[in-house]
Amino acid sequence: MSGMSKWWTKETTQETRKGTPVVVTMENPKYSMVEIDSPDAAFRPVEKDRGKNAKQFTWVLLLKAHQAIGLMASLGNFLCSLLAAINKRLIFGQGVTMEADKSSKSRLLYRIILSFLATAFAFLGFEIIAYFKGWRYFRNPNLYVPQSTEIQGYFHEVYVSWLQFRAGYIAPPIKSLSSFCVLLFLVQSADRLILCLGCFWIKFKKIKPRIEDYPFKSDDVENSFSNYPMVLVQIPMCNEREVYEQSISAVCRLDWPRERLLIQVLDDSDDESIQSLIKSEVLKWSQRGINIIYRHRLIRTGYKAGNLKSAMNCEYVKDYEFVAIFDADFQPNADFLKLTVPYFKDNPELGLVQARWTFVNKDENLLTRLQNINMCFHFEVEQQVNGVFLNFFGFNGTGGVWRIKALEDSGGWLERTTVEDMDIAVRAHINGWKFIFLNNVKVLCELPESYEAYRKQQHRWHSGPMLLFRLCLPAILTSKISFWKKSNLILLFFLLRKLILPFYSFTLFCIILPLTMFIPEAELPIWVICYVPVFMSFLNILPSPGSFPFLVPYLLFENTMSVTKFNAMISGLFQLGSSYEWIVTKKSGRPSEPDLLAAAERETKEMMGRAHMLRGSSESELSELGKLKECREETPKRVKKTNIVYKKEVALAFLLLTAAARSLLSAQGVHFYFLLFQGIAFLLVGLDLIGEQMS
DSSP: HHHHHHHHHHHHHHOOOOOOOEEEEEEEEEESEEEEHHHHHHHHOOOOHHHHHHHHHHHHHHHHHHHHHHHHHHHHHHHHHHHHHHHIIIIIIITTHHHHHHHHOHHHHHHHHHHHHHHHHHHHHHHHHHHHTTTEEETTTEEEEOOOGGGOOOOHHHHHHHHHIIIIIIHHHHHHHHHHHHHHHHHHHHHHHHHHHHHHHHHHHHOOOOHHHHHHSSSOSSSOOOOOOOOEEEEEEOOOOTTHHHHHHHTTOOOOGGGGGEEEEEOOOHHHHHHHHHHHHHHHHHHTTTOOEEEEEOOOOOOOHHHHHHHSGGGGGGOEEEEEETTOBBBTTTHHHHHHGGTTTOOOTEEEEEEEEEEEESSSHHHHHHHHHHHHHHHIIIIIIHHHHSOOOOOOSSSSEEEHHHHHHHTTOOOOOSSHHHHHHHHHHHOOEEEEEEEEEEEEOOOOOOOHHHHHHHHHHHHHHHHHHHHHHHHHOOOOOOOHHHHHIIIIIIIIIIIHHHHHHHIIIIIIIIHTTTTTGGOOOOOIIHHHHHHHHHHTTTTGGGGGGGHHHHHHHHHHHHHHHHHEEEEHTTTTTGGGGGOOOOOOOOOHHHHHHHHHHHHHHHHHHHHHHHHTTHHHHHHHHHHHHHHSSSSOOOOOOBEEHEEEEEHHHHHHHHHHHHHHHHHHHHHHHHHHHHHHHHHHHTTOSSSOOOO
16 A cells, blocks of 8 residues: 555656756766756755766866867967968968979979869869759769759759769779779888888897907007908088088097098088188098098089099099998997998908988977988888898998998999989899898988978989989899899889889879869778878888877878979989989088087187197198188178978869868768868978978
8 A cells, every 4th residue: 555655646746747857968977967857956955966066067068168169269370370371472472482393394294283173173163053953963882863854954964964974984094093003002001011010020039230249359459450441431512511510520530440540521512611611620630630531523523423433533442441421411429330340340242231310300390200200110111121131222322331342343333313322222232242231320410401402302312213213124134133132123122112102192192082072983982091091101100109199290291292202203214304403402400419518528629729730730721720710700691581382282282172172062071181181281381381491
């Protein structure tokens, strides 16, 4: 009976209550759920804990709202600054110069991109009209074409005819080309994955070149340095005002017996003031007992290759067994030679020992951070894996030690390409010489800080290999090396990594992808534009784990650089004029920590030893010191900084943004976001908003 009364009371109470039950659920389990059955329930006295939870819930909502407002404000500020930069650089033209396209092929590529852009604008206008009229006949991958009874006028008939023409004649070749590029993309991704697995295996097994004992020890106290080989050090430079002093200073501090070491400063500068500065620096170290020579060519041909070739023709070079090469911005540690030269002992087949580069300005700006990702992968993965498993890799042009006999046996330095370092490495490899890469020996240098300097560097690095491939292919095919080494040189070293990579990267992500937004029958799958590229970028960042926050910017920036690399590859492959251009990479001369400490030490020593140097100097040396003083006292002219608008990148930016607008109509989420952010990345690069400004 009591049970019946409780049931009756409960039912009666529920019938008399008014209002709809509301349940508030929260994702965070720390907050309780409050159930309100009626309007009056909200005003009833609540327990202390429940009031506290409600207050916490309010705080969470306010915090979320504050974060959302902050995010919207940040996006607003970014868009405002971007629009201001566009307004300044494109409308008013303040401090802006347009990119000069010297090559006819470069202008042709720009015209092709413009034609694609114009076509995309026309298609977008066509599709917008069809969208608002409700003519949405395609549902990818199937296409529905309306019957003649459904035609609603002349414009509708034109639109239906376009759909039939697109499906029958345009979509098939686009599908074929995209399938071919996707295949190349997968092959290159597999190559990158195999290289990473090889690097993991090297780390796991702790594989690295070793020397059993230091080979240059001597029991004879009087002739303790007689076992040290004769080493020649070369510093090629050309108008390197910012870095000449620190490079010469670092090389002159190398820990090697002075009578077994000679330093050649190979100056190709055409500025007399810079020549005087370099001469004076050489004179200063010569006064300190360093065997150092200043050389300047009267006939400057062949760029760096011609400079090195001229230096190797000196009569005294025949007395030396090894040559170490450092570009003007490289600063080797004092123990560099003692860490590299011993590997040549009892290893007569070894022709080259290459050290790794590290960078004094890798955290200077976003551009240098993204470059550091590429360079870390190049050295730690590509160079190290090829060195361990193949005994071959491309010489980096600096930071390495050559056996002079290997250079002479391979034909010496040739002036036929702008990648003389890769040229001599390939010729030495097909002549049977082996290479060693030392990942633990590092040489400090500098990354380009402006996009203009980096762009010119990358053009030379990607046009030269294609020109070299044309020249070296007959020699590779007729060489006596094994079939597998020939295959590695032709298929992997040249074709896959130097030709196929820039071809598919530009064609697939900059041309085909935006076109497929207007030709949905050929739409690329999500894994091609999202999953695989992100995974490959993740592998690229592994050697530099501190760069993981820059994963997405790195992926977008590499796609923007594909324009420059593709243009350079075409230039080298067809031997165009730009493939023979050599422009010295602009450097800022940023000091490292050892530089700052050494500078303080030098100032005190120079003050104490200046009088002694003047007393012991000849008349010609005193004149050189006078010129040095005049050059250093000259007031530098204030140079107005300008930026360059890169037409191809800006045109591609609008092409991608137009395709993003088209993908928005068909609600393609991943495609839209990729095209949007890639278009913004092209716009930032095209307006020179990345890196330092050029002066």
